[in-house]
Amino acid sequence: MEVPALTDDALIAAAVAGRNEAFGTLVERYERAVYHLAFRTLRDTEEAKDAAQEAFFKAYRALRTFRPGAKFSTWIFTITYHACCDRLARRKRYSNDELPDRADPGAGPAELAERTDTAVRLRAAIDDLPEKYRAVVTLFHLQGRQYEEIAAVLDLPMGTVKTHLFRAKELLRKALSDVVAEQGTP
Amino acid sequence: MTDDQIERALFALPLEEPPADLHARILAATIHRPRLMFRAWEVWVIGTLVAVMVWLGYLVFSLPQASDRLARALAASLDQFGLQLGSGLALWILLGISTAVWISLISLPQSRRRATDH
Numbered sequence: 001m002e003v004p005a006l007t008d009d010a011l012i013a014a015a016v017a018g019r020n021e022a023f024g025t026l027v028e029r030y031e032r033a034v035y036h037l038a039f040r041t042l043r044d045t046e047e048a049k050d051a052a053q054e055a056f057f058k059a060y061r062a063l064r065t066f067r068p069g070a071k072f073s074t075w076i077f078t079i080t081y082h083a084c085c086d087r088l089a090r091r092k093r094y095s096n097d098e099l100p101d102r103a104d105p106g107a108g109p110a111e112l113a114e115r116t117d118t119a120v121r122l123r124a125a126i127d128d129l130p131e132k133y134r135a136v137v138t139l140f141h142l143q144g145r146q147y148e149e150i151a152a153v154l155d156l157p158m159g160t161v162k163t164h165l166f167r168a169k170e171l172l173r174k175a176l177s178d179v180v181a182e183q184g185t186p
Numbered sequence: 187m188t189d190d191q192i193e194r195a196l197f198a199l200p201l202e203e204p205p206a207d208l209h210a211r212i213l214a215a216t217i218h219r220p221r222l223m224f225r226a227w228e229v230w231v232i233g234t235l236v237a238v239m240v241w242l243g244y245l246v247f248s249l250p251q252a253s254d255r256l257a258r259a260l261a262a263s264l265d266q267f268g269l270q271l272g273s274g275l276a277l278w279i280l281l282g283i284s285t286a287v288w289i290s291l292i293s294l295p296q297s298r299r300r301a302t303d304h
Contacts, residue, residue: 036204143201
């Protein structure tokens with residue numbers, strides 16, 4: 001018989017009571033989604049790793065303050081998103097000479113050739129979206145989050161979330177149509 | 187591409203695998219992070235006590251004939267309570283020994299975080 005998985009609330013209670021392995025299970029459960037959100041927002045593997053680590057560290061330290069009944073996923077995504085925003089703001093403060101934008105080096109010939117594959121093209125198109133649209137698309141389409149949760153994570157009204165999603169899809173459609181048209185051109 | 191195709195392509199897009207070392211890095215920064223010997227408030231309390239003791243010591247030894255005056259003040263207060271140093275010495279020694287034994291028997295409560303480590 002399969003043992004039912006513990007809920008997030010039960011794991012948090014156990015972690016607060018000093019059972020470290022319970023927090024380890026929470027990490028296992030959310031690290032992929034957290035890393036993915038960070039990676040899509042920052043577009044840099046190393047920075048995404050740092051942001052994901054920072055998010056879990058902050059969550060671990062503040063675990064006692066977690067409000068029972070709230071969703072852990074919303075909480076950890078909010079911390080992650082704020083960590084990413086801080087990093088983006090820091091990145092903007094430095095001049096290009098001091099800190100080159102490693103995240104967006106531009107597509108080389110090899111990468112352009114790779115973009116023939118739909119998934120690869122779509123990923124590249126998502127990466128090219130403005131940051132505010134990227135986060136919404138990541139949470140809604142790629143992670144299957146609800147509008148309410150996305151609104152809470154990004155601290156936006158729900159209407160704005162829906163508008164961002166609509167505009168993001170428009171931009172993606174345009175970007176993908178452009179690629180198709182370029183490929184069709186001799 | 188139509189809206190529907192975009193939607194379907196987006197929902198079908200798999201999440202990238204996180205880097206292999208991410209899990210270990212997160213655990214190292216959280217549950218496997220070495221504990222500090224003292225908590226922040228403990229450091230503040232100990233630091234304040236040490237600072238006060240240093241300050242008192244400085245006061246005592248920086249004043250002219252401070253140690254003489256301190257000894258005289260102590261003797262005067264003892265006289266006032268009718269406890270001459272000579273006759274009350276045994277009582278004071280007894281009091282000192284019993285206090286030392288009492289302090290050695292006190293078991294201070296362990297901080298909760300360290301108590302739940304194992």
